Amino acid sequence: MNHRSDMFVRNCWYCAGWDYHLTQGKTSLLARRIANEPLVLYRKPNGAVVAMEDRCCHRQAPLHLGQKEGDALRCMYHGMKFGPDGICIEIPGQEKIPPQARVRTFPVVERDNWIWVWMGDPAKADPALIPFAIGPSDKNWNIKTSQMSVRANHRLEIANLMDLSHLTWIHRKTLGGNPAWVTAKIKRTPLERGVNSDFWMYSTPAPAFAQHLFPPAMLFDIHMNVDVTLPCNFILHFEAWSAGTATEGPSNGQLILDSYSCQAVTPVDQDNVEYYYSWGSSVATDLPGLSDMLREGVDAAFLEDKAMLEAQHRNVKERPDGNRLSIVHDAGPAMMLRILDQFLAAESESP
């Protein structure tokens, strides 16, 4: 039973990718590792997605080398055929099918163009626990999508996403670059499985990657509202106004950009995460090329994070008990990591 490390919350929705990663094509079988479980995903003819353990119950052959047959998936080593519920419905050359001839399946929900898989007890798989997001098919937004692999533990990712002061430093050449990120007064509110962070920055310069679009001295009022939820989702509502005179509450400038960046960071195993992310403008504030530039900006910034987090991960792996000085910006990360630890503890105590 305990082949899994206990670092992953099981009763949780994990993003397995963008919906367009999985087609009705004959060979469209997606092998994914989520929370250290190898999965195979495919679509039934009605479009619904099935997620199965990627190991045949016979001799652990990989099912992602199998063949779709209607609603079913056939292992192409010895031909065992499994229904979408994981129950074996054919053993070629053998009449009797024993009841243990089955592979585990996982609840799946598609929402906002993401495929969500529940890795724990199916009875607890409540779709209401899937975080709110804006997907690329939403007609009111022009959302552009992307993907990145990072060789780092998800706890480092959580810490990264819960502390935006790092935009001043890591992202000085892209998304950040001004010191306002360090001093921003953030209002944090607990969510059922996460934390909401809300804050304003007034009269700040444009981020580095967008400064060429505006007069050099132009300043902005910026509003960030972020939901971070388990396992490691980051849903950002980002708005920018021309700088007004307000110093608290909503800006009284002119709305320039209303946008969403939705990021599902999926723990693959203890050393890897997979980012499925997006950025895009509301249709009302969009311009030709603008949302593509936003997506390009977040691509560039995530490469900066990737270099930092992968090296940090190697350092932490080498010295797990290395010195850890706590500073003011650890409040956000600590809040979210405590929630993760509470869920892990609760699951390890339940039978």
Place this chain on the structure above:
Amino acid sequence: MNHRSDMFVRNCWYCAGWDYHLTQGKTSLLARRIANEPLVLYRKPNGAVVAMEDRCCHRQAPLHLGQKEGDALRCMYHGMKFGPDGICIEIPGQEKIPPQARVRTFPVVERDNWIWVWMGDPAKADPALIPFAIGPSDKNWNIKTSQMSVRANHRLEIANLMDLSHLTWIHRKTLGGNPAWVTAKIKRTPLERGVNSDFWMYSTPAPAFAQHLFPPAMLFDIHMNVDVTLPCNFILHFEAWSAGTATEGPSNGQLILDSYSCQAVTPVDQDNVEYYYSWGSSVATDLPGLSDMLREGVDAAFLEDKAMLEAQHRNVKERPDGNRLSIVHDAGPAMMLRILDQFLAAESESP
């Protein structure tokens, strides 16, 4: 002593490659790992092959970076020279040669264009234990040879070779593709160190890779006779007739193909095997390009096996105690794996 895992039978002939892998060339020194032992092989001027431990007895320098000198091999780190019996015959700069100045050598027999190395007690190295095979220099056959590396444990290979129902599934686009492989009635007979399997398939279509040669509806009677022996050899006599009216015993159709495919699968270490294999027609049933097509067919099929077995191996390594449902087609694999386990047990008990 116990640096070796106990997963390899020692008193056994292992194939170290095709004879043409080793020439009389000045630099023709072959480094091979067999049953987790690093070996160096070379030919003496009389053509005989020497197999030595690939570690100098001085400081473990690799002898495959050495130099052939007549019958001897000189380590090119400090110049120690070893006769073909592994006994040191020169230590440059030193007169006395201590008796422990020697490296281990291994009995070698060349047969059927394969080089066989005995990995156990030399006193027990009986050439009669080398399996029968047909090599490329046999004038009655037009045997074509090939080679492939697979990152999988040899037990998975044994299971693969002992259960030909997988031709229906893995090899549906190449060697297999019809369901007759699943239902074939196989007669299995114990051998001294293995199992003989013999069976007929009547009125079956041509395999996928040869269908273009015949009228679409043409059917065949097929006879397979296979010796599988330790460590993991597979000697196949394959005959095909135009379909006759017989439903048991020899076909009464017309002989179209009489062929041999000889496969020596050598365990390299616990995670790797090396395939040295062939296929070819009898001269009597050969046609220009036919035997090359057979070899091409088995190359393509073994790439299919490779993808499946390597992924299966990763799954099994991750969960050695993963669920294992047994099905009807496990009878053959179980028979051969039991023989392997009997030999392993016998060796672990002997002093």
Place this chain on the structure above:
Amino acid sequence: MNHRSDMFVRNCWYCAGWDYHLTQGKTSLLARRIANEPLVLYRKPNGAVVAMEDRCCHRQAPLHLGQKEGDALRCMYHGMKFGPDGICIEIPGQEKIPPQARVRTFPVVERDNWIWVWMGDPAKADPALIPFAIGPSDKNWNIKTSQMSVRANHRLEIANLMDLSHLTWIHRKTLGGNPAWVTAKIKRTPLERGVNSDFWMYSTPAPAFAQHLFPPAMLFDIHMNVDVTLPCNFILHFEAWSAGTATEGPSNGQLILDSYSCQAVTPVDQDNVEYYYSWGSSVATDLPGLSDMLREGVDAAFLEDKAMLEAQHRNVKERPDGNRLSIVHDAGPAMMLRILDQFLAAESESP
């Protein structure tokens, strides 16, 4: 505390590279691993080199992705800024800087165009322990520099450098190739942290890589004087005369080459070393292209060593207790390895 293996002497100067590896450039930050410690090196505006642990004290982010600011280095994850003494002088967004906000720094000395780092107790960092060498900026010599990575333990490197009989064998096509290296009578003298080896070879042919420069039958008297010191430095004074009539003591031939080859072999971790090395002629005996040819020769020879030592290292790792026959040429290696072991033992006993 014991995350380090005890295979490295701490109170010792280790070479971190050639001085030109580190510039005043804005992004010139050098990440090095020495004796299994990750370091970052940079130059202050006055040119002095700083060596710091390459882990921020906050969350182990790599400082080599940081930013130089005057004498200081800023971690570019959360902006913590460290003075050249490793003490944190700024935590953005936080007024109080706790005393434990510091990273370890290491004493550095530049000498002979090498950067030397002291990996142990700073109070014991005596520059007098840095070995004598001739660097490329010495006006009396035309020293050419190079660098190579080798995947082998430093003990194997020490054995290699302390026994030059291997020139006859490994380097037969480059630096060596005649049997005189095997029989040379070497006078060895203990040094404070190493061994001096001094010997003459009379009337020997030119090494393989230089034979095209001379008449085929021309012979030479050669003098080698080598200091090998901890951790694994090799300082060679190499002189060649046209062969005279002397059979002991200085040659009475004509001086053809007076040269130095200085080699600092730095243990990276238990499986890797980094070579920083040179060769070059005295100005008095130099010719256009000669010193470049010497450097080219040592490059070629070190690739020969690399192939041998990396394979030897793999063999030794697989069987650490493998058979080790001692021969006459082990006297030198044993002498230096004993010194290493004495220093290791002394350090493990001190509190």
